[in-house]
Amino acid sequence: KRGILKKAKELSILCDVELVLLLSSPTGKPTLFVGQNPNGLYNILQKVSNMPFVEREERDLKNLEIIVYLNQIEFMEDYLIESLNELRNMK
DSSP: OHHHHHHHHHHHHHTTOOOEEEEEOTTOOEEEEEOSOTTHHHHHHHHHHHSOHHHHHHHHHHHHHHHHHHHHHHHHHHHHHHHHHHHHHHO
């Protein structure tokens, strides 16, 4: 968790972007990170609420496509690791 928060802070500084990160632990305890701007959460929520519905839907669809793609990559990585382990065992 500390590492993710550190990377979020670095990303917000290096890219000069408003960044808000909401984490939820397995126990349900939320952690909120707001970048350099103390009003960042308000600004981001304001931008999203002013965005036309169609544009929000398009962004959600793009984000979903990225998540599916990342899941496929993760699956392939696991498959490759498993295959490599099987090959090592064959030797």
